[in-house]
Amino acid sequence: MRAAAVLAALAACSYAPLDATGTLDAPSVRDDAAGTCAAPASYGSPTMASQLAMFFQGSGQQADDLQYLGKLNADDTLDVELIDGSPPFTDSIGAPETIALSGSQLQYSTCSGCVLIFAKCTTCNLTSPTFNGTPYMATAGTLAISDVNPTIIGTVTNATFVEVTIDDNGVTAPVPGGCTTAITSASFNVNVQQ
Numbered sequence: 324m325r326a327a328a329v330l331a332a333l334a335a336c337s338y339a340p341l342d343a344t345g346t347l348d349a350p351s352v353r354d355d356a357a358g359t360c361a362a363p364a365s366y367g368s369p370t371m372a373s374q375l376a377m378f379f380q381g382s383g384q385q386a387d388d389l390q391y392l393g394k395l396n397a398d399d400t401l402d403v404e405l406i407d408g409s410p411p412f413t414d415s416i417g418a419p420e421t422i423a424l425s426g427s428q429l430q431y432s433t434c435s436g437c438v439l440i441f442a443k444c445t446t447c448n449l450t451s452p453t454f455n456g457t458p459y460m461a462t463a464g465t466l467a468i469s470d471v472n473p474t475i476i477g478t479v480t481n482a483t484f485v486e487v488t489i490d491d492n493g494v495t496a497p498v499p500g501g502c503t504t505a506i507t508s509a510s511f512n513v514n515v516q517q
Contacts, residue, residue, distance in 0.1 A: 360486070360502030361442035361457035362399060367507050369395045374513035376475045381407065389416050391475050392447060393511050395440065400447035400456065401509060402439040403466065403477065409435035418471045424464040424482060432493035436466045440484055440504065459484035459504055460495045471515065478510040 371393035381387040387407040395401050405416045409427065412420075412435045422428060422436035431437060441447050444456025464482025468475070486501030 360504075362440060362459055362484070362486075362502060362504040364503075365505040365507070366395050366399070366509070369506070369509055371395070371401065371509060371511050374511055376513050376515045378515050378517050387416055389471060389475060389515065391477075391511055391513065393509075393513070395506075395509065398443050398445075398456075400441045400444045401479070401506075401511075402437070402441060402447070403475075403479070403511070404434070404437040404439075405468065405471065405475075406435045406437065409433065411435065416471055418468045418476075420468045422466040422468070424461040424466060428466075429460065429462060429495075431460060431487075431489055431495045436468075437461075438464070438466055438479055438482060438484075440506075442504075457502075458487050458489055458495075459502075460487045460497075462503075464506070474512060474514050476510075476512045478508060479506055480508045482506045482509075 374391070374393040376389065376391040379388040379390065389405040391403040393401050405412060407414075407416050411422060420436070424436070424438055427433040428436055428438075431439070438461040440459040441454050441456030442459060444454055446455050462483045462485050465480045466477060467480070468477040470476040482505060484504045484506075486498045486503070487495040488498060489495050
């Protein structure tokens with residue numbers, strides 16, 4: 324599904340669009356008028372709360388997508404998506420799997436083990452088509468998945484993130500002068516809804 328709801332919602336957000344060359348038409352919108360970052364410098368090792376996971380069956384050219392959302396704190400949401408069709412999930416989404424957050428995993432349009440944060444997101448849930456938070460894409464770290472059925476169990480470790488824009492095609496671009504954040508270790512464990 325490549326989180327079509329996420330893409331539609333981000334397109335509706337107040338982030339500046341990319342021009343034909345892939346650069347921003349205007350500066351990124353900040354959390355407040357003072358220009359502060361939406362996310363803290365680091366989340367450390369949070370205890371995940373309000374966890375939810377859902378499997379989206381692919382059809383036609385849409386790949387299978389297993390999406391996890393969990394609260395890092397009261398305002399910020401961790402989004403982990405496992406997408407079939409690209410390494411390491413070329414035939415199906417399975418476990419165990421350890422994915423280095425590098426290379427194609429750093430681009431939302433090509434990742435199969437996608438790790439994002441939506442900071443200051445008040446509508447981040449799998450039943451809502453709107454994600455109104457500031458997106459941050461992983462730039463390094465590890466995603467370890469030990470189970471996907473009937474429960475998704477995994478850990479994000481030593482992950483760094485950069486504030487990004489995401490266009491209608493899922494292409495991420497770092498916000499010039501944008502904010503960064505990090506997660507030392509965040510473990511999740513929740514039943515997958517079908």
